[in-house]
Amino acid sequence: MKTVTISPKYQIIIPKSIRVPLNLQPGQKIQVILHQNRIELIPIKPAEQARGFLKGIDTTIAREVDRL
Numbered sequence: 001m002k003t004v005t006i007s008p009k010y011q012i013i014i015p016k017s018i019r020v021p022l023n024l025q026p027g028q029k030i031q032v033i034l035h036q037n038r039i040e041l042i043p044i045k046p047a048e049q050a051r052g053f054l055k056g057i058d059t060t061i062a063r064e065v066d067r068l
Contacts, residue, residue, distance in 0.1 A: 002015045002017065022043055028044070029044040031044055
């Protein structure tokens with residue numbers, strides 16, 4: 001578990017051991033969520049990185065007749 005300190009400007013430094021595996025870059029946007037008295041930081045990835053993430057998904061589902 002890593003510990004960080006909040007600066008007088010309410011800034012934190014994300015430790016390198018966290019930044020590198022997540023490939024976080026300077027200027028990258030991060031979503032901040034308050035969830036049950038904890039802070040969650042979620043990296044926002046560009047839309048281009050989402051291309052192909054559903055490759056191989058099974059699209060053969062039963063559909064209602066009026067939704068074909």
